[in-house]
Amino acid sequence: MNVPLSTLGQVAPTESEFRAIAQLLHETTGIVLAPGKSSMVQSRLAKRLRTLGLAQYKDYIALVTSESGREERRQMVSALTTNVTHFFRENHHFESLRRIVLPTLLETARNGGRVRLWSAGSSNGQEAYSIAMTIAECAPDFAKLDLRILATDIDPLMIAAGSKGFYPATAVAAVPETLRKKYFRPEGEDFQIISELRDIVKFRELNLHDPWPMRGKFDVIFCRNVVIYFAPEAQVSLWKRFEEQLAPGGYLFVGHSERVTDGDQSKLRTAGVTSYKLT
Template identity: 65%
Template sequence: MTSFRLIAPDLPTETDLHAIADILHRRAGIVLAPGKAAMVQSRLGKRLRHLGIRDYRSYLALVTSDRGGDELSAMISALTTNVTHFFREKHHFELLRSHALPPLIARARAGGRVRIWSAGSSNGQEAFSIAMVLAELAPDLEALDIRILATDIDPRMIACGQEAIYDRPLLDTVPPALRERFFRPVPAGFQVIDSLRRMVTFRELNLHAPWPMKGRFSIIFCRNVVIYFDPEAQARLWARFEDLLEPGGWIFVGHSERITCADSRLETAGLTTYRLPDRPAANGETEWH
C-alpha cells in the first residue's frame, strides 16, 4: 500500500516577508509588524500546500502576475485578522439605544431615510447586533426605510454574513431574550431571522480603494480596524468617513482607537464615540440603495 505525504512549503525568507508586507500594505493598508514570520507561515503555508507550490518566491510570482488576482485576494484574506462577537463593546450599543437611534427612528417614521454602515464588519455579528437593537426599539422596523450596509475586505467573511448562520457558542454574548427572538435553529447552527437579514446588505470592500457609495450615513461603525494601518492611512480613512457622515451623524471606533486629526470637525460624544455637529450640509445628499 502506497502512502502519500504533503510536502511542507519552505519557510519564508526575510526577502519573502518584506515582499508580502509590501503587497499587504499597498493593497489593503495593513502594516505587517516585524516578527510575524510564524503567523505568515501558519496562514499562507496552507495556501501554498493547496496550490502545490513549494516556495514563497513562486507564490509571490503568482500573486503579482496577471492571472493571480484571485490568489492575491485569498492571500489578503488569509492575513486579515477577523475578531468579533455579538454586542462587542456594550457601551456602544447602550449609546445607540439611548441616544443615537431614537431620533433616527422618529425621522424614519416621518418618512425619512436612515443609513448605517458597519465597516470592517467581519462575519456580520456587528451589523446584526445593530439590527437587533433597532428591532427592539422599533417593532414597526420592516415598514421603515432603515438599512444597514456591512462591508469587509474578506470575501469569506461576507459569505458568512450573507448566510447569517452562527455556531451556538457565538451566541453566548446575545441576551437570552434576543437569542430566542432573532435566531432560529438550523442544521448548521443558528440563523438570524429573515426580517433582520433583509435589513443588512453585505458587500466586499477594500477601505483603501475607491468607495462606490456617495450618500451619507447617520451612523458609521469602524471598530478595531484602523489599528492595523499606519498613521497616514488612519488619518485618510477618518477623513473619508467624516465626509460621508450626515450632520449630527455618529461614528463608533474601537477601544484602542482615537480620532485625533487636527482639522476634524468630529466631537467626542462618549467613550470611543464621535459625532459631527448638527448643521445642514453644504451640498445635496444622495443615498445608496
C-alpha cells in the same frame, strides 16, 4: 522530484519574502504587518501553498504579483486578515446607539425619512446584526421603515458567511437569552438570524483602502478595531473619509484602542467612550 503536499508551506518565508508579502498586503489593503510576523504569515499561507502545489514562497509571490494572480491576491488578503468579532462586542456602543442615537433616527424614519448605518470591517456580520437587533428592540416596526445597514469587509469569505447569517452556538451564547429567542432560529447545530433582520442588512465586499462606491451619507458608522492595523498616515486619511461620509449630526464608533486624530481640522467631536459626533 515531486514534493509531498504535506510539506508545502512548512518552512517560514525568508526575510526578503516576508518583506515582499508585507509590502503587497500594505499596498493592497493599507494593513501594516510588523516585523517578526513571519511565523504568522507562514501559518496562514501554508494552506494556500498546499492548495496551489507550490513549494516555495518565491513562487507564490510571483503568482500574486502577476496579472493572472488577481484572484489569489484576494485569497492572500483573506488569509492574512485578522477576523476577531463577537455579538455586542464593546456593548457600551450599542447602549449609546439605543439611548442617544436611535430615538432621533427612528423619528426621522417614521416621518418618511431615509436612515442608513454602516458596519465597516464587519467580519462575518456579528457587529451588523448586533446593530440590527438593537434597532429591532427599539422599533418593532423596523421592517416598514426606510432603514438599512450596510455591512462591508475586505474578506469575501466573511461577506459570504454574514449574508447567510449562520453562527455556531458558541458565538450565539454571547447574545442575551431574550434576544436569542426572538432573533435566531435553530438550524441543526447552528443558529440563523431571522430573515426579517437579514433583509435590512446588505453585505458587500469592500477594501477601505480603495475608492468607495457609496454615494449617500450615513447617519451612523461603526468601524472598530480595524484602523489600528493601518499605518498612522492611512489612519488619519481614513478618519477624514469617514467624516466626509457622515450625514450632519452623524455618529462614528471606533475601537477601544483607536482615537480620531485630526486636530482642529476635524468636525468630529467626542460624544462618549470611543464615540464621535459630526458637528
